[in-house]
Amino acid sequence: MAQPAGxxxxxxxxxxxxxxxxxxGNSSVENYDAVRKGQSGIKFHETSxxxxxxxxxxxxxxxxxxxxxxxxxxxxxxxxxxxxxxVLPRDKTIFILSxxxxxxxxxxxxxxxxxxGLNESxxxxxxxxxxxxxxxxxxxxxxxSLALLVAQRMLAAQQFDHAVVVAAEVLSxxxxxxxxxxxxxxxxxxxxxxxxxxxxxxxxxxxxxVLSxxxxKRNLRLAGGGLSNDAxxxxxxxxxxxxxxxxxxxxxNSSKVSTTEIDFISAHGTxxxxxxxxxxxxxxxSNIQHAPLHSLKGYFGxxxxxxxxxxxxxxxHALEQNELIPSMGFESSGVSVPVNVVKKLERRTLNRVLKxxxxxxxxxxxxxxxxx
Amino acid sequence: xxxxxGYSRIHQGRLITPKETTVxxxxxxxxxxxxxxxQLALAYPKFYKMDPxxxxxxxxxxxxxxxxxxxxxxxxxxxxxxxxxxxxxxTDLRYQATIATAPSPSLFVYTLANVSMGEICIRHGLKGENxxxxxxxxxxxxxxxxxxxxxxxxxxxxxxxxxxxxLSDRYDVFLYLVEKQKRGLSEIHSAETLARLYQ
Numbered sequence: 001m002a003q004p005a006g007x008x009x010x011x012x013x014x015x016x017x018x019x020x021x022x023x024x025g026n027s028s029v030e031n032y033d034a035v036r037k038g039q040s041g042i043k044f045h046e047t048s049x050x051x052x053x054x055x056x057x058x059x060x061x062x063x064x065x066x067x068x069x070x071x072x073x074x075x076x077x078x079x080x081x082x083x084x085x086x087v088l089p090r091d092k093t094i095f096i097l098s099x100x101x102x103x104x105x106x107x108x109x110x111x112x113x114x115x116x117g118l119n120e121s122x123x124x125x126x127x128x129x130x131x132x133x134x135x136x137x138x139x140x141x142x143x144x145s146l147a148l149l150v151a152q153r154m155l156a157a158q159q160f161d162h163a164v165v166v167a168a169e170v171l172s173x174x175x176x177x178x179x180x181x182x183x184x185x186x187x188x189x190x191x192x193x194x195x196x197x198x199x200x201x202x203x204x205x206x207x208x209x210v211l212s213x214x215x216x217k218r219n220l221r222l223a224g225g226g227l228s229n230d231a232x233x234x235x236x237x238x239x240x241x242x243x244x245x246x247x248x249x250x251x252x253n254s255s256k257v258s259t260t261e262i263d264f265i266s267a268h269g270t271x272x273x274x275x276x277x278x279x280x281x282x283x284x285x286s287n288i289q290h291a292p293l294h295s296l297k298g299y300f301g302x303x304x305x306x307x308x309x310x311x312x313x314x315x316x317h318a319l320e321q322n323e324l325i326p327s328m329g330f331e332s333s334g335v336s337v338p339v340n341v342v343k344k345l346e347r348r349t350l351n352r353v354l355k356x357x358x359x360x361x362x363x364x365x366x367x368x369x370x371x372x
Numbered sequence: 373x374x375x376x377x378g379y380s381r382i383h384q385g386r387l388i389t390p391k392e393t394t395v396x397x398x399x400x401x402x403x404x405x406x407x408x409x410x411q412l413a414l415a416y417p418k419f420y421k422m423d424p425x426x427x428x429x430x431x432x433x434x435x436x437x438x439x440x441x442x443x444x445x446x447x448x449x450x451x452x453x454x455x456x457x458x459x460x461x462x463t464d465l466r467y468q469a470t471i472a473t474a475p476s477p478s479l480f481v482y483t484l485a486n487v488s489m490g491e492i493c494i495r496h497g498l499k500g501e502n503x504x505x506x507x508x509x510x511x512x513x514x515x516x517x518x519x520x521x522x523x524x525x526x527x528x529x530x531x532x533x534x535x536x537x538x539l540s541d542r543y544d545v546f547l548y549l550v551e552k553q554k555r556g557l558s559e560i561h562s563a564e565t566l567a568r569l570y571q
Contacts, residue, residue: 100484101483104464107464107465107468108468111465111468116461116464117457117458117459117461117506118459118506119457119506119507119508122506135505135507135514136505136506136507137503137504137505137506138459138484138485138486138504138505138506139486139502139503139504140484140486140487146503150503150518153518153521153522154517154518154521157521159517173471174464174467174468174471174483177471177475177480178467178475178477178480178483180475181475181476181477181480182477182480182481226501227501227502227503228448228499228500228501228502229452229489229490229493229498229499229500229501229502230490230493230499231447231490231493231494231496231497231498231499232494233494234481234482234487234490234491234494235481243499246448246499247501250501250525250527254525359484359486360481360484360486360487360490361484361486361487361488361489361490361502362490362493362494363486363489363490363502
C-alpha cells in the first residue's frame, strides 16, 4: 500500500536569512534599496572580453579571490553573508548549489580543469564552509527556483533541519556567444512585457538563502511550489502557456493558497517575444492575471541559474517592506492578453508572492513565498 | 511505498533490460548509437539533430517505456528526475570549438544537461515535473529520497528517473520507472534496490 501523504508529518519551512551579490550591491538590503530607487546594473559595454560587439549586460567587477574562481568567489561571498551568525549543525544542513554553467569560462584556457565539473566546484565551496551534504541543481533558467523548492521539500519532510541554497552565474564568451548565435540578446537594455521588447540582457549575480524548519526572526516561509515540462520544443517556450499554468496551479494547491490571495507576481519576464507572451497566457489560464506583476530582469539582467534565487530574495524583501516594485523598462503592454504590470513604486499590504520561471528544455517552475 | 516497474541500462556496448541483454559489436560510440537506433527501429529523424547525451536519453527511455508504457497516465502525471556527473560537458567542449569561427546555435542549445530531459519529454509527451541533479556518481540514496518525496503528491503518478552520463566515448545510462503500485518488475523503490539494479 502506498502511504498517503497525510500520514507523514510535514514541517513548515522558514526563511532565515538571505544575501545578494550583484553590480547593485553586496547584500540583500543594498540590492533591494537600489532596486526601489530604480537603479539598474545593466550598462552598455562597448569593449568587453565577453563579446566582439558591444553588449548591454549587468557585470560584476570583482576579480577572483584565490583559490576560488570568479564564479566561486561571488558564491562564497553570498554564502558567507547569509550564514553569518547562524548556528547550522553541518550534519543536519544540506548545501545546494544552483547554476547553469558554473566555471565554464575556464573551458577556454584550461578545458581539463576539474572544477568545470559543477559537482567539483560545489564541493570546493561547501568544504570551505564545512558543509558535507552537497547537492547541485542544474536545470537551465529554473535552476534557482527549483533549488529553493528542492530545499523546501527536503526540509518539509524532515530529511534535514536547515538548507543553504546558493545560486550563482558569471558570464563568459561561452554564454554570451551562445545567446548571440540564437539572436536572443536585446540591442538595448531589456524591456520585459513591453510592446518594444527585443530580447534578453544578460547579468551576473550570486544569491544565497538559508531555510530552516525552525522559525527565526523573520515571518517568511516558502509555502510550496509546482513544476512542469512543455514537451514541445527544447529552446522555445510553449505557445499556449498551459504547462506553466499547470505548475502555477500545483504551486497554489501545495501552498493551500487561492488565486485571490496572491498579492503580486514576480514573473520570469526575460523580455523575449515568446517568453513574455507565454507567461502572460499562463497567468490568464490560472486566472491570476489581475495580480500586480513585475519582472526584475531590467535591474539585474537575466542571471540564468541565479535568477530564481535573486528574484525570490527581492520578492521576500518587498513582502517585508509592503512595497510593489515597478517593472523596469515597461511602458505599454506588448502581450496579447491583459497583464497588470507595476509601473510605479507603491506601498500596500503584501502577504504572498508567486515567483515563476521557465527555461530551455521546456521546464517551468512556480513557487509561493508567504509572510505570516 | 513506491515500486520500480522496469529499467533500462546502456553501458559498455550493451542495452540491458530485466528481460534481455543486447550486445552490439560496434566500432566506436557513434557506431553504437547508430546500431542501437536501428535495432529499436526508432524512426525518429530528430534523433540525428540531438547531442550524444540526448540520444542516449531517448534510446534508454524508448527501451524503458516500450516495456512499461505510461500511456495509461495523463501527460501531467509523469515526472522525470535525472542526474549525472558531467552535466553537458561533452557538448560544451564541442560548442567551445565553434566559438572562434562561427558559434553554433544548434550546439549551444544542448549545453544544458536538462535539455536531454526535455528531449525525453518531447519524445514521450511527458509534461510532469522535472529536476536535474549533478553528483559525482549515481546516488541511489538521494534519488530514492527525492523521487519518493515528489511521488507523495497526488498529481504525480509515475516518475522516469535515473542516471544519464556521457563524456567523449565513456557513457553510462540507467533509467527506471517508479510507480505507486506494483507492475512489471515490481521491486520496492529503495536505495538498496537501485544500488543492486545499477551494478
